[in-house]
Amino acid sequence: MNLEFFNKIRRNHALEHATIALAHSGMGESGILGGNSTQWGFLVYGDVPTDVLSSAAEEALRRLKSGESELAVSPYCGTNLVVAAALVAVGCAIAVGKRRRWSSIPRLMSVSLMALLAAKYVGPQVQRYVTTSGEVDGLSIRDVGRLGSGGLTVHRVRTTQDD
16 A cells, blocks of 8 residues: 555645635635545635635645644544444444344434444544644645636645655
8 A cells, every 4th residue: 555645645635624724714704615635735616716725725834834733624524424424334233233124213313323423523533643644844835726617616726745
């Protein structure tokens, strides 16, 4: 397994989260922004001016480098949904076992609720230790640009990383 490939994505994922959090505050409103990270950078989906996003990305990188690693973890990350779904699925599989399905509904509801509550705490830990990395010392922003024109605003933030 190529760990450096995975680590590049983790660092970009951290910068994506921090950038989106700071862009929200820079816009002075809570617009809906989402993102997707790759080894080359990340995309940001949503109506945000390019200059606001570019400034947010630069500030996010500076703050991550200065040790504000909590910016790498987002309550809106898809990792939280995946963790919740996995915990519910495992809990339900254990609760049902080989019993009759209909008689298991109260047990399934209880297990699902416990799994969803646990996911609130487990999801951010999975982000912190698996899907993001606040260690961005060798990371730099290459450029920020808007892609295409039309209904959905998409920006690409390209990064470079010292290996």
